[in-house]
Amino acid sequence: MIVRIATEGQYELKGPALAALDEMDDHILDAVEKNDSQAFEKALSEVLCHIRANGTRLPDSSLLESDLIMPPPDTTLEEARHLFADYPRELRS
Secondary structure: OEEEEOOOEEEEOOHHHHHHHHHHHHHHHHHHHHOOHHHHHHHHHHHHHHHHHHOEEOOOOOOOOOOEEEOOOOOOHHHHHHHOOOOOOOOOO
């Protein structure tokens, strides 16, 4: 799966890294639903760190379509409410 972190670039995640992301990103959605900005910031930071650490960074010249776009690291809870309105709970089918 190709994941873009807005303002940073694209990463390819496979296998266990993708499965872990599928579990981790639910914490973001939970925090948004609970309107908990501290939990949201922590969960977003953890997800972005996971993508960076476990994904393969693609060159900026790569023209692959992103399967998933994550917001920038400085996204606020208010912005997240709009961004994650239609975000899927299950990344893999």
